[in-house]
Amino acid sequence: MILLIDAGNTRVKWRVVAAAEPLQAVDEGALAHDRLAALTTALAAVRSRHPGLRRAFGCNVAGTEVAAAIARACAGLALDWLRPSAACGGVRNLYEAPARLGADRWAALIGAHRLHPHACLVVSAGTATTVDLLTADGDFLGGLILPGVELMQQALAHGTAQLPLAEGRFTPMPRRTVDAIRSGCLQAQAGAVERMFRQIAGEPQALCLLGGGAADSFAGLLEIPLRRVDNLALSGLGALAAAHDEH
Ligand SMILES: Nc1ncnc2c1ncn2[C@@H]1O[C@H](COP(=O)(O)OP(=O)(O)O)[C@@H](O)[C@H]1O
Numbered sequence: 001m002i003l004l005i006d007a008g009n010t011r012v013k014w015r016v017v018a019a020a021e022p023l024q025a026v027d028e029g030a031l032a033h034d035r036l037a038a039l040t041t042a043l044a045a046v047r048s049r050h051p052g053l054r055r056a057f058g059c060n061v062a063g064t065e066v067a068a069a070i071a072r073a074c075a076g077l078a079l080d081w082l083r084p085s086a087a088c089g090g091v092r093n094l095y096e097a098p099a100r101l102g103a104d105r106w107a108a109l110i111g112a113h114r115l116h117p118h119a120c121l122v123v124s125a126g127t128a129t130t131v132d133l134l135t136a137d138g139d140f141l142g143g144l145i146l147p148g149v150e151l152m153q154q155a156l157a158h159g160t161a162q163l164p165l166a167e168g169r170f171t172p173m174p175r176r177t178v179d180a181i182r183s184g185c186l187q188a189q190a191g192a193v194e195r196m197f198r199q200i201a202g203e204p205q206a207l208c209l210l211g212g213g214a215a216d217s218f219a220g221l222l223e224i225p226l227r228r229v230d231n232l233a234l235s236g237l238g239a240l241a242a243a244h245d246e247h
């Protein structure tokens with residue numbers, strides 16, 4: 001059994017898998033890491049439910065404090081962190097500086113290519129939204145980083161005198177300030193995704209794989225071939241862990 005961990009800037013997602021292929025998720029969850037003590041407690045509870053755990057494999061883009069808290073919670077397990085490289089798991093990383101790619105993006109690209117080995121737009125709607133282009137051959141051609149929905153709404157509230165941080169609803173022709181804000185942020189997300197999809201739209205079986213905490217807020221706006229898939233990063237980590245189970 002292996003504990004897979006995807007530490008993003010808002011939530012830590014985790015999954016316990018039986019070590020051999022095909023990976024069976026034995027347990028899965030997520031927790032906001034705004035309180036690191038809660039993170040340690042939650043991971044300790046996972047470990048107590050799975051005493052057979054010996055290994056943990058993760059990706060972290062949330063900084064060194066979160067990494068240290070996870071390492072403490074994984075004391076006694078062999079904990080490895082995924083470092084983006086030039087090639088791994090059937091995917092080639094064409095980033096100018098491959099190691100600078102977010103490890104969550106890298107893990108999600110590996111998970112996406114396993115799930116759908118055709119042209120793919122891998123979208124993670126998290127704290128930030130990432131929109132990554134993957135060819136049928138597994139070449140990661142590059143991708144976007146933009147503020148996530150909530151960050152966009154917070155930017156408007158903090159950056160203006162009159163705009164509130166309030167719950168608006170999507171509407172095609174907003175006539176209320178809070179709806180104008182919500183709709184603008186959702187349209188911006190959908191626009192970025194649909195514009196990037198155009199670059200692969202002509203490829204056979206081209207598909208957008210959309211996941212992340214904010215995915216459901218704009219999935220319905222997307223007029224492209226779409227599959228809602230959460231936790232692609234965990235799936236990518238699982239694929240790599242199973243492939244290298246000897247170490
Ligand atoms: N209903 C919602 N509408 C928009 N954003 C949402 C909604 N629910 C959760 N989110 C957002 O999802 C994000 C967390 O998703 P997650 O994929 O775990 O992010 P990360 O990987 O960055 O930790 C947060 O930015 C949160 O605001």
Ligand SMILES: CC(C)(COP(=O)(O)O)[C@@H](O)C(=O)NCCC(=O)O
Nearest residue numbers: 008009061100101102126127128145
């Ligand atoms: C873009 C991200 C912040 C997304 O992280 P998340 O929203 O999932 O917390 C993360 O992938 C990251 O820190 N990337 C490093 C820079 C890059 O990918 O170019």
Ligand SMILES: [K+]
Nearest residue numbers: 008104124126
């Ligand atoms: K993420």
